[in-house]
Amino acid sequence: MNCDITTHILRGCKNLQGGVNKLYLFPYVKYSRSQITVVGQELTNFPSTIIYDWDSIVTNYSENTSIEGGGIAWGQNFTIQIPKTIVSSEVFKLVKKDYRAIYIDRIGNIRILGLYNGLEAQINNETGQNKPDFNGYKVTFTGKEDNQAYFIKDLGAAGFDIYTIYNFIFDNGLDNFVMDNETDNFIMDNSN
Numbered sequence: 375m376n377c378d379i380t381t382h383i384l385r386g387c388k389n390l391q392g393g394v395n396k397l398y399l400f401p402y403v404k405y406s407r408s409q410i411t412v413v414g415q416e417l418t419n420f421p422s423t424i425i426y427d428w429d430s431i432v433t434n435y436s437e438n439t440s441i442e443g444g445g446i447a448w449g450q451n452f453t454i455q456i457p458k459t460i461v462s463s464e465v466f467k468l469v470k471k472d473y474r475a476i477y478i479d480r481i482g483n484i485r486i487l488g489l490y491n492g493l494e495a496q497i498n499n500e501t502g503q504n505k506p507d508f509n510g511y512k513v514t515f516t517g518k519e520d521n522q523a524y525f526i527k528d529l530g531a532a533g534f535d536i537y538t539i540y541n542f543i544f545d546n547g548l549d550n551f552v553m554d555n556e557t558d559n560f561i562m563d564n565s566n
Contacts, residue, residue, distance in 0.1 A: 401473060
């Protein structure tokens with residue numbers, strides 16, 4: 375965002391916009407603390423990992439502290455909304471394992487959640503009561519860490535490789551997935 379224009383009135387740059395711009399999920403794998411490098415509040419090195427780009431119509435993250443056993447615990451939770459309840463959905467698989475997540479907020483902060491302990495998923499499927507209400511899945515990931523979510527300057531330099539999965543819903547009512555990484559390009563054609 376360019377905020378250089380200051381004719382007659384000095385106007386501050388609007389760089390405090392809320393919300394999550396991008397979300398990545400990947401399965402939790404237990405690593406020793408020596409395999410993960412943090413400097414202050416920044417994650418600088420992580421074992422080479424593929425992270426999966428997720429689309430959500432609403433993503434909300436919050437973090438809070440509590441005192442447990444005389445120490446401070448950081449509760450991390452975020453919720454994603456996936457529209458349209460369909461028979462072929464595999465959202466239920468998210469509750470079968472723990473995850474880590476990385477998000478990029480709308481002001482450019484990149485943070486990792488569940489770094490040492492992972493995150494658990496809970497799923498709510500709802501239809502709403504009125505026509506404009508949300509119909510689909512709300513997935514809430516929760517976890518507790520000894521420190522707040524760590525920042526990351528550069529995903530690639532820290533050890534993360536992004537794998538993108540696009541999910542398009544076409545008029546035929548079927549899900550068609552287009553996956554793209556350096557070696558594979560797939561398009562599922564559900565036509566007869």
